[in-house]
Amino acid sequence: MLEDVSDLLADPVDGTALSSQDGYRSLVSAQGRSYEVCADGFVTLAACETLAHDGDDAQMVADRETFLSQGHYAPFVEAVTQGVHDALDDAGVGNDIAPALCEIGAGTGYYLSHTLDAVDDSRGVGIDVSYPAVQKLTTSHSRVGAVVADALERLPLRDECIHALTVIFAPHNSAEFARVLAPGGSVVVLNAESGHLRELREPLGIMDVEPGSTERIIEDMAQYFVPVQAPQLVEFKMRLDQPSIAAQIGMSPSARHIEPEVLHQRVATLPERMDITARASITRFVRPAE
Ligand SMILES: C[S@@+](CC[C@H](N)C(=O)[O-])C[C@H]1O[C@@H](n2cnc3c(N)ncnc32)[C@H](O)[C@@H]1O
Incomplete structure (x- = not known):
């Protein structure tokens, strides 16, 4: 709930603290800017009325929920949770x-809620x-505060308030990550690697992950962060039936490039069940020693 995290939130315009008004019906800055908390319990914290990006649409979100709820990505969740444990240990929290x-780019809250359960x-x-x-x-966990915000803009978080920040198949903003991380904190990044879903690339006509994408993230982060160690590969097989494959593709960037009807037809030509490779790397970043 927002109440649990309100001391971490900040005005997206000037970064000053927000306080609750009318029993969390809105969050208000010292300058009087007011951000309405909607009936569902989340708040939009954006400097402009129109957000520059729109993120996943309702069908992608539904597919994400369907796919993740089947537990196929359990090794990814475990790796992220371990990364957060390591981050908190190193930060002496x-x-x-x-x-x-x-x-950042928390989607349905699948990873964040698992981590909250574990910590x-x-x-x-x-x-x-x-x-x-x-x-x-919003409803993924009782200790989640859900915020609509563009992660590529100023983050609606106070300076140095976050002990561990996770970015799972989502956008990076290294300057803002550096600003909001508490001293000793870490950024844990899970990034898809070339070969992810390799068995589906040709039959479904979807693109491979570009080789070197994790190296490019390390370069992007290098102004503020260094990796604690080399990226760790997390690779495993998933036994997927046709509906799970459709959901997997529906929640991925490929969904933006293939018409749903075409995807449906191509999935129908696949074997009833397939062993599909999941492949990503996990990298934990910290601020370099001064
Ligand atoms: C591939 S999904 C990953 C979701 C979640 N991390 C997971 O793995 O289940 C990427 C997420 O980032 C969000 N996203 C994309 N651009 C964003 C931006 N500029 N700011 C915040 N979120 C963004 C999308 O809406 C989507 O939920």
Whole structure:
């Protein structure tokens, strides 16, 4: 709930603290800017009325929820949760501090809610630019505060308030990550690698992940962050039936390039069940020692 994370949130215009008004019906800045908390329990924190990006649409969000709820990505969730545990250990976040987590491009809250379950007394801000995603995110966990915001703009978070920030198949904003991370905190990045879903590329006509994408993230982050160690590959097979394959493609960027009817026809030509490769790397970033 927003109440759990309100001390972490900030005005997206000038970064000043927000306080609740009318029992969390709105969040208000010292300058009097007011951000309405909608009946579903999330808030839009944006400097402009129209967001520059729109993120996943309702069908992509529905497909994401269908696919992730089947547990196929469990090794990815475990790797991210382990990364957050390592981050909190390194930051020395102990029993006296409630760990503050944030996921950028949090989607339906699948990863963030698992991590919150695994880290005692933690609370988490989930940020996504997609309204249908944030509607799901709001109810994903009792300790999630859900915010609609563009992660490529100023983040609606106070300076140095987040102990571990996760970015899972989502956009990066290294300058803002550096600003909001508490001293000693980490950014945990899960990024798809070339070969992800390789068995589906040809029959469905979807593009491969460009080789070198993790190296490019490391370069983008290099002004503010260094990796703690080399990216760790997480690779495993998923046994997927046709509806799960359709949901997997429906939640991915390929969904934007293939008409749903065409995808449906191509999926119908596949075997009833297939063993599909999932392949991503996890990298934990920290600020370099001064
Ligand atoms: C591939 S999905 C990953 C979602 C989630 N991390 C997961 O793995 O289940 C990317 C997410 O980033 C969101 N997104 C895209 N551009 C964004 C932006 N500029 N700011 C915030 N979120 C964004 C999308 O709406 C979508 O929910």
